[in-house]
Amino acid sequence: MTDSPTRVAVVTGASRGIGRTTALTLAAAGQAVVVGYAGSPDAAADVVRRITDDGGRAVAARADVADEQQVAALFETAAGTFGGVDVVVHSAGRLALSTLADLDLDDLDALHRTNVRGSFVVAREAARRVRPGGAVVLMSTSVIGLHLPTYGAYAASKAAVEALVPVLAQELRGRDVTVNAVAPGPTATELFLDGKDEATIARMAAQPPLERLGTPADIAEVVSFLAGPGGRWVNGQVLRANGGIV
Template sequence: MADQRVAVVTGASRGIGRAIATALAAAGHAVVIGYAGNDVAAKDVVDEITAAGGRAVAARADVADESDVATMFDTAVEAYGDVDVVVNSAGRLMLSPIAELDLDALDELHRTNIRGSFVVAREAARRLRSGGAIVMLSTSVLGLQFPGYGAYAASKGAVEAMTLILARELRGRDITVNAVAPGPTATELFLAGKDEETIELLAKQPPLERLGTPADIADVVAFLTGPGGRWVNGQVLRANGGII
């Protein structure tokens, strides 16, 4: 299948990243499941895709490590011949009032969310063939500005800042670069530690009166990386049900 598009998805072993990987596979992509450490979860995603008739391989990589990321892209090329789509869904969340911020935890957060985004974007910019697409993951918290999210929002602000710049730097390559900024989404990571009252309050904030699902975000990414999204470039799409 020499003409099959090939996607590398980081953070693909769970949550939104997993939904993105399976959606791209369903859209006809061969998918590389990038993951940080959970071998069992990554294999489960590969098995789900292959059971549905798709093509997938797993590649363990720390997104902030340039050697790991290069090897992940090498895996894609060795397995499928090239790379067309890169989605950087890997991320770390830390909640803390700024006055109480643990600076070591801040460094870990920024290593994954900022350095990792740049490492993945740099490799994508070097490797993608014409007609490709890069999608970064941001957050609607940048607009909502919830207390406690200062460090996380700042890290995702960096992702949004690089999006249009990278799109312009790739002028003439026929490669789009966009970011998707989910609102509150019902993932295991998001729901952890929240009581029913808090979840219900968050679910009522969008005019659509529900939390997002990983599939909601995956559908937006599938659009941006598919033929219908070719004229969308350098944008941040806030997929949040109208919460802001």
């Protein structure tokens, strides 16, 4: 076991997209990072390499976020390698688009297994392990308020995450641990861009008053704020990082 740094972060879904950029951002802020991934070991290893090449500390660990034993092992990796857990960022997620009339219930079950059960499993382990002064950040979506066709199942899964946040914040009373969610708007990630034509992307980029898509760095900086000293008085909240979409 190495000496424990100031803070240790567990980031799920850290091999790509917002999770990847969040892991790199937290590492740049001086945190040791457990790079959680599900099916992309090479991409996770690349994140670890980038962090360590810059003088940081990181380790990759595979876990299906809906599997309680694998999630417990993920947190054990953090404790065994870096001495404990201070920050948990749950960025792993799944997207499936369909009208309700055409929704495949197998797709619905897979979506909710990752987005709902996964969020509860990770949040439960975080509630058991995060040290005083720590932070839990879950990932929602601004789609909840946009009422976009075909996003019903996805929005419903993330609404469950938003319902969980203030409850867990209350349950951790006296622990000095904050619990918040970040709700990105349209963000230029592989998950968002997949299957969309240029016209659709341009239309969605024009929605916010800032007239662009968000970037993973935009979201990672918000997460870093909530996970750092500047975010200590923000608790039980959902921050809509979406460029002003209403």
